[in-house]
Amino acid sequence: MPSHKSEDYKITAVKYFLENKSSYVNTCKIFKCSERSLKRWIEKYKTQYNITRTNRPAISYKITQEQVKDALQLLKENEQITMNELQYQLQKKHKTLDISQQHLGTILRENNKTRKRTRHSHFPIIRYKKPIFKQTELSKFYSGISKHPINKIISIDETAIRPVMMNEYSRCELGKRCVFKTNDTFMFRKYTLLVAISNTKCIGWTMFEKGAMNKERFVEFMKEYIFRKYKDHLIVMDNAGGHRNKYVWDAITESGNQYLHSVPYTPITNPIEAFFNQVKHYLKQNKSVLRYNELNKSVENAIAKVKPENYNNYFNYAYDKEQFKLPSIRSTRRRTLKKYKKG
Template sequence: MMEQLNAQFVGLDIHQSALHTFLYEKRHFSLKRAHFHSVERNSPEKIEERYNWVKQWQETDMDFTSNCVFIDEAAFHINMKRNYAWSGKGKRAVVNVPKTRAKTTTIIGAISSFGIVNVKVKLPKVTAPSKKRKATSGPVQAGKGGTVTGHYFNFVASTLDVMDKYEQFKDHYLIMDNAPIHKNKDMQLYIEGRGYRCVYLPPYSPELNPIEQFWSIVKRKLKRVALLEEETLSTRISDSCNKVMIIDLQGFCRYSAARWADCLERKSI
């Protein structure tokens, strides 16, 4: 902010502490973690889609806190943004950002209120696949960056293999966002053929997906320098996953379940 003021008002003489005092005491602004929202996220159309989605699924036995496994990818961008921004006191700091593309390291994960079901790390520029330690039973797999249908299918298959071993996962719902890679018809038929149920979230609805909060914590524990050190990334991610407790996962599920009421009231989320 200081740089922008100095660029706009040549010769401006003001100390950073004075600017902070003015913003905090006079304008009632405070520095908070920035939440980057797509400009489309809370458009009237998306709000209506979420309303219709909740209306449909509340008539079923689907319960985020007891019979759902949430699957999603997390992208680690090299050009990460600052985590804090100014906003009015008592108000969330939201920064609208345009759609951008950047080179990423991808993690695919599956969680539930019972714990972490499966995690796979996909590192960029790795020519030969290898196996590294995972936060749960089984290896974190390192492969070439980016997620394609084949890789995602293999991850879902391995996740179902884990779920098959535990009675509490019987007849569970697999919850995914509506990305094209997830909505492959063969994928849905495969999941249903394995005895599970497949549900796709409405577009631009990360608050309805508990794994988004899981990824947020994992990312927070990873320093930016870790993204540049491919040899240590898998270990760092595994360590971060291990620090997320079951009580935290249960809290994530309760939080997303509580957002259903907001959707029914057609609130922005």
């Protein structure tokens, strides 16, 4: 039997004692408890009509409420503050505070502040010398998208490809750094990969060995892979100089198609960005510094691994938000806030 009896167990013992007018000795012998405990249960039951165990809440005495509040405020002011700087700022204000960086990190975690990978989001307030508002631009863009079925939309864009690429995170032995070593300076070269996709497949792609993207190359690519086979389609492209010009607009219009530029600095409005992420994921699995022909073959193999359902998901995620709407669920990893001593 555990040292602490359950509430039901205690009430049963008390009721047995009161209803049967039994002695303390006999009741304690049956329920295996001390007479002192039984007397305490009976007194509590008569006054409160229950025997609920009351526990004293745990209180952290290493740091005060005011110090925790200051730590959270410093974190709110600068989310990228390091533990070293946070410790220094707290000890500068609270001279008697003696706490390690590890303990400080634990306190932040107990207050549901966790370390995450930082993402950068940028959207200008002035563009082409005119005010610009993100929500207005998104409304215009999705209004244009809604006029076309998803299977009549083509997404096109270019991206930079290096002879060798690596993931930002790795796993290795505890206490050692993960170092990706190379000895071939060819790795610093860049190639331009131009791709067009629909919601079912990759329509076409090419990788330029020399030179950057320009309007002539862009139109030549569309003539080869899009204009001959596709009519009355909406071509979604970004706002790069090689895309946003009259030469490109006229070529698309004359081909019997329409065009729409994605919202600037908002990659989610162009499905091909998700495609590039998946292709580069496969390319990063290579550990060698590849020459152009080898890299070209590696890109071909990576694109072949992208499944039709992946293309469909890219477009649905970008343009059919209702299908991908997920209910907001409170994280099960959130912790109940601790109590700290008053300063």
